[in-house]
Amino acid sequence: MKCPTCPDATLVMADRQGIEIDYCPQCRGVWLDRGELDKLIERSVAAQPPAPQAPQAQQPQHYPQQGRPDFVDSDYYKKQGGHHGHYRKKSWLSDFFD
Incomplete structure (x- = not known):
């Protein structure tokens, strides 16, 4: 056959x-040829292992709540008088005001 x-x-x-x-x-x-595809499908279904059972649902565990390590408080730098290590030069008027 060609x-x-x-x-x-x-x-x-x-x-x-x-x-x-x-x-x-x-x-x-x-x-x-006719019927050969059906034979292949039947054999592949028979050869497949049974599907695994779904795992049982577990109760969620409660962990102590902690702050996020990547969280940066934006007000922190304002309270310190600068941003990210920049130091503000003190004015001579700052001696009079607290």
Whole structure:
């Protein structure tokens, strides 16, 4: 039998687990006769292991609430008198006011 996609190639027959499969050696196309696809599907379903059961739901654990390590308090730097290590030069008037 000739390959439907390659004009000058002849299909090669191979027997795989009792199913005759025709394939083209040039384009590597696989061609099945009537009923062969159904046989392949039946065997693949039978060969699959059963699906694992869903895990049982567990009670959520309560952990002590802690602050986020990546959280930065934006008011912290204002309270310190500057931003990110920048120091504000003290005015001579700051001696009079607290």
